[in-house]
Amino acid sequence: MRRRLSAVFVLLAAVLGGLLTGAGAAHADAPDPVCRPALTNTPDIVCTIPVEFDNRPIESIEWTKDDDPLPRFDNIRQILVNCTPGERFVIGLTVTFADDIIPGVGDTPVTCPSRTTSITSFTCGPQPLGVNYVLCEAVWAGGVGPVTAEWFSPRARRQPVVSTDTAARRTTAAFDCNNPGGTELTFTTLVTVTDANGSRASVSTIPCGW
The missing domain is CATH 2.60.40.10 (Immunoglobulins)
Structure with a gap:
């Protein structure tokens, strides 16, 4: 009986390990936010949720800049980020889905564009x-x-x-x-x-x- 219980515990551990490994892979494979220069004659950028995210039921959206939260953009699918020409930073995105307990996470390195006169x-x-x-x-x-x-x-x-x-x-x-x-x-x-x-x-x- 003890041997059977031990076998069951080993099997459960293997299954949980596989689930955790799968969760890590989901984070690693999540699409990154799409960022481009703003068309406003200003050195700003526009970032949007990738299509892979946008086609799923979304519960919440959180944006970061160099890991600092941007709460004013919570639950907004497209954002305008002010920056200084030549500035380099990373825009991060965390999306919680209604059909999945694992949030989608992605990030995109950005160089703030220079607008010429x-x-x-x-x-x-x-x-x-x-x-x-x-x-x-x-x-x-x-x-x-x-x-x-x-x-x-x-x-x-x-x-x-x-x-x-x-x-x-x-x-x-x-x-x-x-x-x-x-x-x-x-x-x-x-x-x-x-x-x-x-x-x-x-x-x-x-x-x-x-």
Whole structure:
């Protein structure tokens, strides 16, 4: 009788060991969160639950960043994570299923993307201040703040009067195109925007000649 009981205990131990091994494999094989750069001209990332998770009945969702909990994202399937360009971290995901006592666990290493600056609009036109006065405007996107704007016209009689609204990502410059003798000039005007990481974008035009 004792031998039979011993055999039963050995069998139970083997079964439990197999279950525990299977649980470990389930954790190891769980799909990782899917992360990509956010399409918002900001250095952020969007992470979502993988399809393998999303097709199962889910009871709870927990996100982490470098093992630190992100409770504001509990039970949210897609999250937006703020980060600094070049920052490296790991996004972790734990999903509890209604049809399984073993939660799904996954993680994804992430490098925060760098958004470069680009000029999206540039226009110049006559300004109603007199003959050959010109007003130019540039609008930019992307870049890491603070972003600065510089205007330059090497042949203008005076350097332009510049106004820049960093919140609106817009900068304007008013030029006097006349030379000291009053003769009309045609010259190139250049604007350059530079962000905090040194990313630059420039555009030029020939505004005078009206």
